[in-house]
Amino acid sequence: MTSQSTQFRPPRPRMVALDIDGTLLDPSGALRTTVRDAVRETLDAGVLVTIATGRRFESASAVARALGLELPLVLHGGTIIQDSESAEVLYEDVMDPALLGEVIAEIVRHDQQPVLFTSPAAGGTLHTGPSERDSPAAARYLDGQPRVRRSSYDVLPSTKHTVSVGVLQSDDVLRPLYEALQSMHSCFVLLWDPDPMYEGGVDHLLDVLNAGCSKFKALAYLAGHYGIHTDEVMAIGDQVNDLDLIGNVGLGVAMGNAIPAVQQCAKAVVGTNAEDGVAEALRRFVLDR
Numbered sequence: 001m002t003s004q005s006t007q008f009r010p011p012r013p014r015m016v017a018l019d020i021d022g023t024l025l026d027p028s029g030a031l032r033t034t035v036r037d038a039v040r041e042t043l044d045a046g047v048l049v050t051i052a053t054g055r056r057f058e059s060a061s062a063v064a065r066a067l068g069l070e071l072p073l074v075l076h077g078g079t080i081i082q083d084s085e086s087a088e089v090l091y092e093d094v095m096d097p098a099l100l101g102e103v104i105a106e107i108v109r110h111d112q113q114p115v116l117f118t119s120p121a122a123g124g125t126l127h128t129g130p131s132e133r134d135s136p137a138a139a140r141y142l143d144g145q146p147r148v149r150r151s152s153y154d155v156l157p158s159t160k161h162t163v164s165v166g167v168l169q170s171d172d173v174l175r176p177l178y179e180a181l182q183s184m185h186s187c188f189v190l191l192w193d194p195d196p197m198y199e200g201g202v203d204h205l206l207d208v209l210n211a212g213c214s215k216f217k218a219l220a221y222l223a224g225h226y227g228i229h230t231d232e233v234m235a236i237g238d239q240v241n242d243l244d245l246i247g248n249v250g251l252g253v254a255m256g257n258a259i260p261a262v263q264q265c266a267k268a269v270v271g272t273n274a275e276d277g278v279a280e281a282l283r284r285f286v287l288d289r
Contacts, residue, residue, distance in 0.1 A: 012285070017249070078093065079209060080093075103184075113129055116165050164209045181208060189209075216244040253270060
């Protein structure tokens with residue numbers, strides 16, 4: 001697959017931000033040698049490279065180590081920045097307690113189970129309600145987590161350092177809740193559909209964050225620390241939480257497997273994650289200059 005314009009030749013970026021799932025990793029979840037080598041060549045060329053992902057530190061840092069990255073990592077959809085080696089929290093976008101209470105009340109009113117994600121600075125524990133309210137999707141997810149604390153719904157709003165609230169379902173019943181939360185205007189809501197490019201499959205997921213919270217906001221903070229303007233950043237992604245990032249950096253690149261909205265706001269489209277699209281983007285816009 002080629003870009004939207006074969007003649008598009010922007011200035012070489014000083015920083016590159018890479019999504020993980022659907023972008024760096026292929027459909028089987030593997031980091032291919034071609035992609036890894038292109039990232040390392042980019043580092044050797046003196047360009048700063050980081051990760052901007054919805055993942056948390058444990059899994060994201062493993063990918064960063066495989067790539068040889070040393071910059072802090074933008075994590076959990078832009079709610080957190082952590083040092084790639086020490087895991088120190090350098091930035092967090094924590095939800096206001098009043099907003100958190102409103103969000104939980106709306107989720108419970110729609111007969112869904114809220115899952116609260118807390119900052120690693122507060123232990124990174126997941127907080128949720130009674131187990132009998134779990135959907136099958138929530139039960140599967142929570143069973144695999146090391147730190148889960150259950151509380152009553154009147155106690156959950158007092159959970160400190162909450163960076164996001166998630167709702168997991170196995171089918172598309174989240175639209176009414178999504179629309180109700182969007183109308184609140186004081187929060188930012190993402191609704192994810194199962195990704196056909198991911199062989200393991202994912203359930204439907206609704207994410208609630210602070211209004212204005214995004215990967216782009218966190219990356220702008222990180223880039224500023226290094227004296228880099230966001231116009232000098234290239235970002236590559238594929239999903240709904242990449243929209244703000246792809247649309248606002250100097251060079252937003254969509255994967256060939258990206259959702260239509262991401263492709264439409266990108267300045268260029270490359271191959272899919274089954275076609276080493278990240279390597280294609282790095283070679284075209286960074287290395288082959």
